[in-house]
Amino acid sequence: MIVRPHRPADDEQLYQLTRLAFGGPREPSGPEAFWSHRTEGWRGLVAEHDGRIVGSLKVRDYRQFFGGVAVPMGGVASVAVDPHARGQGVASALLDTALADMREHGQVISALYPSAPALYRGRGWEQTGDYQRATLRPEMLALLPKPATRPTMRRAGKEDLPALTDVYLSVASTVDGMLDRATEAFQPEEALDLDVLDVVPGPDGSLLGYLAAQRPDGDKLVCEDLVARDGETGLALLASLARWTGIVNEVSLRIVDPAWWQLLVALPVLYEVVNHPWMLRVVDLPAAVTARGWPAATHLTSFAVDIEVADEHAPWNSGRHRLVCDAGQVACEPGGSGAVRLHARGLGPWFAGSADSAMLRRAGLLTGDPVDARLLDLLTGAPHPCRMADSF
Template identity: 35%
Template sequence: MEIRHLASDDLDAVLDIRRRAFGPLSGSGADTWRKLVSPMLPEGRYLGAFDGTRLVGAARINPYVQWWHGRPLSMGGVAGVTVSPEDRGRGVGRALTAAAVERCAQLGHAVSALYPATTPLYRKAGYEHAGVFQRITVPAEALRTLGDPGAAVKLRRMGPADAAELVALIGRVHTATRASGPLCFDERTWRLWLEDDDDFCYLAEDGFVVYRWSDGDIEVDNLLARSEATARALWSLVGSASTVAKSVTAYVDPADPVLWMLRERSKDEVAQTRWMFRLIDLPAAVEGRGFPAGVSIEAPLVVTDPQREANTGTWVLRVNGGSGFVTREAGEAGEATRLTIGGMSALFAGVSTATLRRAGLLTGGSPEADDALDAAFGCAAYMIDYF
């Protein structure tokens, strides 16, 4: 089996194995998919596994920015991992995932994330469960009444020409709110999404919304706002369809302010999908991540990463003034906290040391070290985009 970069001539074969593995795309869906992936081909972002000349599997690495405590990191979003049905059980998926990790490193991504169809495959490659993709369902009428007529928030329709402004806005909001986990597409991808006539897109000075009709109700893909006034204006815009739509489903931060704005909230209707996360370049990821400004720690760590030896070894983590870095130390540190790369990735994403210790992903160290690590990395990681 050979793994190599795919070219445009391979896309029909990719669509064929995708259809056999997951069901067919509609005609328009296939056209959109081609527009999405074609610019990635010359960048070496689509990997194919071949048995001779026959394509037996494929995996794509999407170019994203992901925020961690308000600071952006280059993230490789692994998606479209597909193996033809007759080639399952041959290790194709495992080989593709390992190749995707290495390609993420070559592309300069400090971290990687994915939505797993199966956990064991990705866990063996160093990914671990990290955050949530949460959907809430609320009555449309409850949103309609959130608006404040006196706030005078200006909203305008948004289209492909607004992609650059939208990317900048997303960065400002995630930085200001010290968000952990959400991502942003690049401009060319946003231009493609903003061309969809089925979506209704509105932009404010410090927020935006993308929503659509779905079986007589409303589905919100994205709604992000920096201020209370803009959040109320955008949610009430969505809720203004309440004479027709009875409910609104929305993908939101589990701590989205709208849940505290609703007049009546006694029971949440929530569905969660988990995503997995992996550190690709440990020093770059720590240096690029944000940390709480009031936390100052120094802690020895021993990390084991069988696939990426550059991450393996004894490190000293130092965090101070909102920034952090790790330096490599020679030899073993007797009192160090010891983590698998999956455990280190989960810790980076805010999973508590108590959870990691009981799951067997963290050993050694001390209660004091655990508290310090929790103070540095603690967060509730989330995404509002599926890929």
């Protein structure tokens, strides 16, 4: 078996392979069903045996916010293996090749949505954050407080796309795990095709918030984004959803901003939240530490933590490192005593701040000096929730 980059000539085989894995019609609906239809923003790998493709994987080009900085991230997706070849190491070989490929392309971390958690844990990814949708009846939203003044809302146009991006980034940059949506993997103009793309204008041509949603057949409204710079705008956008009462029976609300979800939408009744957890992996530890933001470091006195990493599948991470916090900057240097020992699976939750050292220790992913390990928590502010509002 060989693992190699995707070629346009692979498209027919890849369509049938991914159809078996994820479902879909036997015959492609058109050229847009093939991998080569759009080549920007991703790279593909295929596993080939005896001249036939038996596995596939995509690495999407993303950037993910941690500490207020967008860190280059490889989004692993479309992992599929032909049924007859499963259990023979095909997916593992694809992932091992992808790790080296991501490092070569400067994607210092990697995230994925796991259909087979044991497979990805075996290669160093670990559950780190959530993608959530809430299902609500629109009349429930009518119970929320109304904004002090009802703002003007209008349909967005192409000229609003830069301002939409600014509003989204004003929120996303403050939530660890969110994507910056600024790479070629995203096409901002696609938002204009949504059934609902309403904005709240602000002064000087800026926007205070926006609501993006689809109205499929049936009695549901599917809300993709509800983003606001302030609480009054958030309440106004939620009130606009309440006005779907009597038109639809259900609002599927993607939870983008934890502020309005936890602090504005506090309803005294039960409702359903569906969670799709995602996993994170540190691909290149020194480079990832350099790329991340460390806002807590500006308030800490200088110190160093010596760690030792065991990473079988990204051996360049293995060995002893010294994490140095000095003058508000954090760096990862070679050497040190290895006072704290981290498994590769522990690096992702530590880097993201979703798990503190006590949690990692109980899970068997960290051992060693508890005092030094606590310093790792101070760097990331762990533990705190991490959230992504894009699936792939």
